[in-house]
Amino acid sequence: MPQFKQFPLPDTAEGLTEAEILTWHVRPGDAVKVNQVICEIETAKAAVELPCPWDGVVTELLAEVGQTVEVGSPIITIDLDPSGAAAPAAAPAPASAESNGKIGEETADGRIATLVGYGPKSGAAKRRPRKAAGQAPVAPVAQAPVVPPPAPAPTPAPAPVAAPRGGYVPLAKPPVRKLAKDLGVDLYALAGSGPGGVITREDVEQAVTPAPAAPAAVPAGARERRVPIKGVRRATAQAMVDSAFTAPHVTEFLTVDVTPMMELRARLKNAPEFRDVKLTPLAFAAKAVLLAARRTPDVNATWDEAAQEIVYKDYVHLGIAAATPRGLVVPKVRDADRMSLRELAVALDELATTARDGKTPPADMVGGTITITNVGVFGVDTGTPIINPGEVAILALGAIRDMPWVVGGQVVPRKVCQLALSFDHRVVDGQQGSRFLADVGALLADPGVAMTY
Known part of the structure; x- marks a missing residue:
């Protein structure tokens, strides 16, 4: 039969009251021997490696890495007799749809026991089977008459060019005008930097380039680092x-x-x-x-x-x-x-x-x-x-x-x-x-x- 025993954190120094778990060298399921190092702890004095006091198999780690544990508190559980086999249990009888399973557990038919009933059965939904030969055929569905596609709408006439404002017409080449239109830039609002006041591509692009935003203030907490006072x-x-x-x-x-x-x-x-x-x-x-x-x-x-x-x-x-x-x-x-x-x-x-x-x-x-x-x-x-x-x-x-x-x-x-x-x-x-x-x-x-x- 299994024989479980817990290993308490020992007093590795004079007057030690607690220690922090730095590293585990074993995990559940590992076989361990006497004096094998199972973990490293940090006391108020130094880092110390703890040896295992028994032969056996690790079944549970009772403290996490970084956790501070008081002296005398259990930190690991070891099975001293892992080879002991339990008596074989009788196979359970098939459970019916109304079997009394425990709440939250899955029953034999794949359903989960709830407070009322057992919930839906597990597994993917199945398609309805086809009807076998000789069964009554399904009546055909009447088809709607075919409607011809509508005639294409007439192409709208091009919009008239806006009249000059106050007799002024911006000077720009056709590619620049197209770029301004695509970007939504009003050429009347721009002062051309080209020869004779011609609006250039750069003038249009600068009009849509946002001004560099002022750097956001970094909160003081984002430039600080906090370390727990321990060990x-x-x-x-x-x-x-x-x-x-x-x-x-x-x-x-x-x-x-x-x-x-x-x-x-x-x-x-x-x-x-x-x-x-x-x-x-x-x-x-x-x-x-x-x-x-x-x-x-x-x-x-x-x-x-x-x-x-x-x-x-x-x-x-x-x-x-x-x-x-x-x-x-x-x-x-x-x-x-x-x-x-x-x-x-x-x-x-x-x-x-x-x-x-x-x-x-x-x-x-x-x-x-x-x-x-x-x-x-x-x-x-x-x-x-x-x-x-x-x-x-x-x-x-x-x-x-x-x-x-x-x-x-x-x-x-x-x-x-x-x-x-x-x-x-x-x-x-x-x-x-x-x-x-x-x-x-x-x-x-x-x-x-x-x-x-």
Whole structure:
């Protein structure tokens, strides 16, 4: 016997309440296996592929593409025993014209059951059969007498030509006069543009060509595009509002000569252990943040409002703000403080690729401790970043530019970058925030300073 079971939308992330159906990979009638991907959903964190929990056959999809479904609501029905055959049913007896069919259903004789009777029988209408031989013939129909066609009407005489108006006769050639007559143009109303005032074909055609209409005003609504606020965009907006109006933000700025860091990057790219690694300035900035956080652990803490406690963490789950087609997401590099520069560079490259493809696992979107946003990739010098909810600090890394800089009393071109640090003033005091930002700047200006940490 068939065994139907419904699969409810699971909580794929910490605290997930709903998700949007992006794509179905199966349809009713398809056979499915355990762990086969049946659909893709978009949560407030990322796009997630849902695997099938059972073997069976899909019988019904309970949610449409684009529909937002609450966690726990069924989204698909699967028959776990599709091979079970039901007992054969007895063939129904032929129904008569007055059989008791259900209203709206077709009876055995092709009629539809209605509230009164069963309606007309289905099928095309048939011609009445011819009478068989020996039947009485049909009386012939009397024919009306033939009436000769009427004589053709006499051809009317041509209408007389209108007399000149005020003694004036328009000058135009016969073809132009015929064109004016066909188009209904009064030649007396035209001023000829030809030699001696002769009316030309162009004069006649311009008389019937309407003036170009003024362009119609386009309503404002026709030049607008509305997109529902949902998924990642809605979650990001709510998080930013909660953070901006909960944590008292303070932002400090620092301009740094990062020429030594860029020179070290150029040397390391030629080293054997870094030849297959995408070594970016972001990797150096991330390493500097991780080292500086050891001296100022306050930037790697959390304000627990419910417990009225500050939670200091002995690990760093580094968040990296990433722009994706679905909006801003902040995936995390777990235990980044335990990684070498090479390991960190590899992790950042993989994180960026996964985020752009929308394949970041939901577990990697939560639990961050401090974040970096690299606005420099957009050619931006700096900004005032908003702290990621649950954290107390975020660093903005600006674009690295060639700028004049004073070195040893001389103005020389150097690689210069601007840093911006926003921190929660409930946890991080001005002294602590300033020291952390100065440490990050010192490590980028002279990577050898790391030897002193």
